[in-house]
Amino acid sequence: MTRGRSTIAIVRSIPSAADVSRRLYASQTTSVAAKSLKEKLVEIIPSKVEEVKYVRTTYGSKPLGSVTVDMAYGGMRGIKGLIWEGSVLDPEEGIRFRGYTIPECQKLLPAAEDGAEPLPEGLFWLLMTGEVPSATEVKGLSAEWAARSSIPAHVIDILDRCPNTLHPMSQLALAVNALQHESKFAKAYAQGVHRNSYWEYIFEDTMDLIAKLPLVAARIYRNVYKDGTVGEIDPKLDWGANYAKLLGYSDKNFIDLMRLYLTIHSDHEGGNVSAHTAHLVGSALSDPYYCYAASMNGLAGPLHGLANQEVLRWVLKMQKDVGLQPTDEQVKEYIWKTLKGGQVVPGYGHAVLRKTDPRYTCQREFALKHLPNDPLFKLVSQLYNIVPAVLTEHGKTKNPWPNVDAHSGVLLQHYGLVEEDYYTVMFGVSRSLGALAGVVWDRILGLPIERPKSLSTQDVRNMFEKK
């Protein structure tokens, strides 16, 4: 038998990812008229691939900008060197998901029957397809994720054996690496599946992993802070409502907050640490489990996702140091003390944004609607009035305005989720939507392994000093 023939035989022995998806969908959704996300993707992929071909053929040799020595030393800030389809970040305006601002998403994306905030399933559909889904399509996605949600016994066992002192983010990455055992892409690749269908298995893994995250993340929470018991996924509920209930919260407003939270933390274009890490790791054809676990290790850094935990600690410490209702002068002093101590003010500043983060603004609006008199919210508002001026006077940060992390903790505290060490896990659950949508599109477009050129300092000197 020739090599080519044996490869074909192996490919045939693997159930087609499209078949698996179709069968799953048919068994789970009530409406046969609505398309599944997979079917929608199959429909739009050819024109998108053609568009990318056209852009590369027409503009392939055009420069996107120039790179200075400072940029190379400065975290590659401002270098245009990545393609990311899901979202683009404007320094003044903030994030647009496939062209839609956050307020537009709040208006256009389907909400749950008992809620007002967008369902994160709808945002994922938008990130993946560029189209606003119908309520029926979103319902189908909720049902599909519920059906894919179970986690294997060995993952439960690993989580149950973790010491409560192991940070929840470490537990998340650990559990997702253990879940990698389930990767359909890794198995298909080992059997020699044709590269043209890689994306289908990557899509299957992405759907499975997103579906399993509420059970994984809730188990971490329930083990570390509660009695270790975890409920079951309700197939009639949406992803956010299930996650909230598994955590142990059933307040209607908290559930709606969860949907908003999971929507707005999902994606922030491709260059941030968590999204870029997923893209980079995926470029080696590591499967979505590996990509996401690596991405979570980046999100766990205090300059990135862990800032939401740091904000809460910093605010609570201020209250401890200067009282529950500090004066503006006391707040100012506390900020200066932080800066003079060589620390950052958590929740403020951004590598790209130069205005108040619209993710901050929409959380503030949620607070004004649901918890206007919460004392901690009042303190966060007070900080909003004081920190930017102090940071401006300090004169270092390019953006003195608040980012998403400055506000999220106070909302969670209000509803009783007071364990701030856990907050970055919630951010991480949401980030799966954007980071993994990016990984799926990377494989649809067949992007190559990432390998930017690095230079030594001596190389840089040689470039400018040697004749």
Ligand SMILES: CC(C)(COP(=O)(O)OP(=O)(O)OC[C@H]1O[C@@H](n2cnc3c(N)ncnc32)[C@H](O)[C@@H]1OP(=O)(O)O)[C@@H](O)C(=O)NCCC(=O)NCCS
């Ligand atoms: C987000 C962040 C990492 C962006 O970093 P960046 O792109 O390097 O930001 P800038 O270009 O404005 O940094 C210039 C200087 O201002 C400092 N700076 C930026 N934000 C600051 C803040 N909130 N408090 C104190 N100093 C800050 C930087 O540390 C840097 O100092 P250095 O030159 O001594 O190294 C940074 O603003 C920060 O550390 N913020 C606090 C942590 C946080 O909220 N992270 C979540 C981001 S969504």
